Amino acid sequence: MGRSPSPGESAGAKVSDINSARPAGRRLWTNRLASAAMLGAVLLAMIPVGLILSYIFAKGMAAMSWEFLSEPTPFSFRRAEGGFLNGLIGTGIMVGLATLVSVPLGILAAIYLQEYGRGLLANLIRFFSDVMTGVPSVFVGLFVYTAFVLPFGFGAVMGAAALAIIMLPIVVRTTEEMLKLVPLELQHGSFALGASKFQTIIRVVLPSALPGITTGVLLAVARAAGETAPLILTALGSLTITTKLIGEPISALPLLIFDGARNPFAAGQERAWAGALELLALVLIFTLLARIVASRSKISS
Amino acid sequence: MTPPPFAAPASTALPNSAQAPDLTPQVGEYGVPQPSAAEPVFTIRDLSVYYGGNVALKEVSLDIMPREITAIIGPSGCGKSTFIRCLNRMNDLIPGATVTGDVFYHGQNIYAPEVDPVAVRRxxxxxxxxxxxxPKSVYDNVAFGPRINGFKGDLDELVENSLRAAALWDEVKDKLKKSALNLSGGQQQRLCIARAIAVEPDVILMDEPASALDPVATVRIEDLMQELKKQYSIIIVTHNMQQAARVSERTAFLYTEVDEETSSRWGILVEHGETGLIFTRPKDKRTEDYVSGRFG
Structure with a gap:
């Protein structure tokens, strides 16, 4: 700037000064082009999501009924009656069991990695967690099949074991990332008040990271609820309602969707659409509930 | 006053060889009246700190007197924070930090192997x-220390008294259940002081407590320190010389020494004594240059 305008100068001169600083020509158009390209990319990415959701909703609502929600699957795909209650119960039992095992274990492992783990052992655990996140889920199914199903038979516990193995690395890695975000200053504040390391973790670190940990757990639950391949090898599937944990095959929503969708009869395919909607709604409701609980546990601002 | 020992009393008795030598600052020699012959709270001898093998603070010996404000001043990087963090063993939390020398707290070496750093910090x-x-409510922030220490008594009363002592009660009494993160920076800092008071400590260490605050909030903190020193011994690190001159009874000046060959740097204690003397008649040229604003 050659000169600084004095307060007494006319308003018109100042406005022209400001306007002269506006980006013009190539810079202006580069900016607009880049913004448009980014917006376009977002819209493009939204198209498949929007199509899938709207299609599932339209097709699913057409086949949805109280009977579908409250009846087990008929023994013939051709019959246009019954529903997926057997699958709903199976998914609830298996995902619930898997969550009960993998979430506490995963959070404890993440605390170990973040707060205590040093050196080779911690790096090994971290490395194998990453590897496990990428392992195709059918391998997990095969592992549980050879290790547990061959000696003990198909059952809910076997399915839950496979799901827990899939969930565990997700919980570990997301929780660890969230614990990393808790400011060191908060921990030091706690230590300076004479808190032990354990008290600091339980009373300061975990509560501060809770919203993030909840998100990680939800990701893992949603992933487990949608898994099909490992359940074929461990839960097998069933057309009757069962709540037995072991010694009897059990069904799950993804299994019933898979069976319904690949058979040639219209009634079975319609049930699959309704099942897909049910599974989607289940994950969505669960996500919302967990979010509400997590935000309740924080204090009002 | 004898505070409770950190560990089993028998094991913490000082061996004769480790007895704190008497190096109380000779404040009388300038004609300033000698203060009450109180026992020092801290007797620090040959304290050195290393970060991963590099010396950060070299052979500091200093006595800290009770019920006074002691200011630690010096240029950036001279080890002021490192020094103050040795006094409640916060340096233990920094990976790679090692401390040598002795810090006697009421005659008891807090770096003795049997001393639990958690007890020191209480x-x-x-x-x-x-x-x-x-990220909790105002109330839970103040109640944190008493709760983890198993406080059995009227927690509401303790929280109120602590907040009053920190001159914050009137501002927050209607929002005790609201998040502490909604308070202003100055209020948050006074909340942190209330939180520290609530565990009824003997000493309060303050590491540049007002450097992130505006002048009005700074004055409130300084006024508060004058109240607090009636009950607590306060050690404050500050890079603000005016603040040191305003609030403290005694001042210690730390300075950075540089090894010309290896260009490694470490902090040393240049001199310490009555704040008035440090600022008006320092014995060391470096102190004089620093307090007169010639460098740093």
Whole structure:
């Protein structure tokens, strides 16, 4: 700037000064082009999501009924009656069991990695967690099949074991990332008040990271609820309602969707659409509930 | 006053060889009246700190007197924070930090192997440079220390008294259940002081407590320190010389020494004594240059 305008100068001169600083020509158009390209990319990415959701909703609502929600699957795909209650119960039992095992274990492992783990052992655990996140889920199914199903038979516990193995690395890695975000200053504040390391973790670190940990757990639950391949090898599937944990095959929503969708009869395919909607709604409701609980546990601002 | 020992009393009795030598600052020699012949709270001898093998603070020996404000001044990087963090063993939390030398707290070496650093920190509270309230309610922030220490009594009363002592009660009494993160920076820092007071410590360490605050909030903290020193011994690190001159009874000047060959740097204690003397008649040229604003 050659000169600084004095307060007494006319308003018109100042406005022209400001306007002269506006980006013009190539810079202006580069900016607009880049913004448009980014917006376009977002819209493009939204198209498949929007199509899938709207299609599932339209097709699913057409086949949805109280009977579908409250009846087990008929023994013939051709019959246009019954529903997926057997699958709903199976998914609830298996995902619930898997969550009960993998979430506490995963959070404890993440605390170990973040707060205590040093050196080779911690790096090994971290490395194998990453590897496990990428392992195709059918391998997990095969592992549980050879290790547990061959000696003990198909059952809910076997399915839950496979799901827990899939969930565990997700919980570990997301929780660890969230614990990393808790400011060191908060921990030091706690230590300076004479808190032990354990008290600091339980009373300061975990509560501060809770919203993030909840998100990680939800990701893992949603992933487990949608898994099909490992359940074929461990839960097998069933057309009757069962709540037995072991010694009897059990069904799950993804299994019933898979069976319904690949058979040639219209009634079975319609049930699959309704099942897909049910599974989607289940994950969505669960996500919302967990979010509400997590935000309740924080204090009002 | 004899505070409770950190560990089993029998094991913490000082061996004769480790007896704290008497190096109380000779404040009388300038004609300033000698203060009451109180026992020092801290007797620090040959304290050195290393970070991963590099010396950061070299052979500091200093006595800290009770019920006074002691200011630690010096240029950036001279080890002021490192020094104050040795007094409640916060340096233990920094990976790679090692401390040599002795810090006697009421005659008891807090670096003795049998001393639990957690117990040390219950007696010696700390307020940090940036206000760091927990993401909890105002009440829960103050109640945190008493709760983890198994306080059995009227917690409401303790919280109120602590907030009053920190001159914050009137501002927050209607929002005790609201998040502490909604308070202003100055209020947050006073909350952190209330939080430290609530565990009824003997000493409060303050690591540049006002450097992140505006002048009005700074004055409130300084006024508060004058109240607090009636009950607590306060050690404050500050890079603000006016602040040191305003609030403290005694001042210690740390300075950075540089090894010309290896260009490694470490902090040393240049001199310490009555604040008035340090600022008007320092014995060391470096102190004089620093307090007169010639460098740093």
């Amino acid at each position: 007696r010696i509270g700390m307020v940090f440079q940036r206000p760091n309230p927990f």
